[in-house]
Amino acid sequence: MTGNNYTPKVGFIGLGDIGASMAMRLHETGHEVAVWNRTTARTHPFAAQGFPVPHSASELATMCDIVCLCLSSAEAVADVVFGPDGIASASAAPRIIVDHSTISPKDTQALAHRLYTQTGTTWLDAPVSGGPPGARAGTLAIMVGGRREDFETAAPILESLAKRLTHVGDLGMGQLAKASNQIIGFITTAAIAEAFAFAEAAGLSAKTLSEALTGGFADSTVLGEYRRASAAEEMGGLKGLIEAYMELSRGYIRPDYAGKIDILHKDIGIAGAIAQANGTPIPLLHQVETLGRLLHYQRGAKA
Template sequence: MTSAKPRLAYIGLGLMGGPMARRLLSLEYPMRVFDVDAGRMAGLVKAGAVQTFSPIACAKGADVILINLPSQSAIEAVVFGEDGLLGSLSTESVVVDFSTVSPDFCRRIAERATDKTGSQWIDAPVSGGPSAAADGTLTIMMGGTQQAVKALRSLFTDIARQVTHVGKTGTGSVAKMIAQLIVGSNYAVLAEAVRLAEASGMNAALLPECVKFGHADGVLMQQLYPRIAAHDFTPRAYARQLLKDLEMVQEEARVAGTATPMSGQATQLFRLLIAAGHGDMDGTGIYRLYEGVENHHENRGGAQ
């Protein structure tokens, strides 16, 4: 690499990508940016980024290309589509994909890119939400060669407090799938707990204090549960994205030949939430389904 800090291209500036890019700019990484929404680039340009108008232009001359996109189809288009970044990759390039994708997709797209250009591919899905992205305290689980991961260690530690090299390309995505199994199931369980507390006459907001340091305590109890109890459904991440992740969990379990009944139930609940038109709500909005069930029972009871 040609400078003290690698020249970055950042593609995908949404709920997670935007704060991560801003964090890196604040640490004086040279950066070119691209997003299909030009408005997302404007604030980053003010912070020192160079705006570009296509993935290939964004990746041109970059040492490291960072991708943070909402779907596998979006990644496919950005890498291999018209004006895709593939045209700017070389044997010196490293692509880091922060997106949450299926392990199989990750392995396939990495192999295609590497075979065509000789570039290296690291899958590095993240956890922690937009606030952790902004203050550099994300959790990153990554797959890739030891050499590629080691070369970018300082970049990863600039945006995360926990960085784990899981193994070869694709294994970071396996770890993220398992993490999403736990998170997605807990969204449903915590919403159920809030509604039961409310229906039983308890001040639901007190539960995190009640269980503090007990077996029911944890990060999700202390950070996620209070938002559900406050009926705060402002998106830190979209419910439709969580459903996408849970469906990938089910597919990974099918391929691996193992049962995942708990996350399977959570997947069904999130399908109902999205079908009800709440896809752009936060995952905390799963609480709305419990309201709906109660209203349904009340209506049935009134008709008898």
């Protein structure tokens, strides 16, 4: 049923740091939301608040018109959609999959085509930027690829999550926009760390510099998040990564980052594959990749 009174039932799969906040935000803004997660324990806080928690992705898909995914990789998406008791095996197919995961355009197109062929369910790739704070506040940037009519159907749901919601083109273009976003974000993070290390070596603290740059041409959302996290005395996240890069520039490798930045490498890999396929050089991103590999694979040693 569609029209002015059409209120789709929403399913949400993938209750990590960002996905859990997105699902809760949808509930708080008046949407009827069911949740499921491959790790059952992550559904417990939702069950305690009265969310429907079906036993499988297949059961959730049967209950819902639109199913949102927020998963860690293309392999995870394929498992949830096509694995045992997956979405594709539902007795009644959902109308639209909205995939908030960050995967490659090529994988998006292949998964979407396979699902449509099997069930008639269409697909929007809708990766997000803004992290857990943006998910909690409903201020994410969401970049959407897919059919215009599907975008318009899903838009009332996505608007609850986003400060900026953009239909960027055909299927896969949302993932291309997200890869571009990651190039800017990763390089900006490394540039901030380099500037901070440069300033501190000459006697100017990173805290003072970050405040002095507020509102200037070098300011950014990344720098603003660093200031916020510093004021809150947070240890990890983006602030922690900047500080780890700063220590790396001084010749030390943070042991707590060993094996813990898989997402950075996954996203750089996606961008790298796109760049290679199109013959586009990305030398700055390759420099960031080198920094990340030093943090990722070494343990508690001088660089």
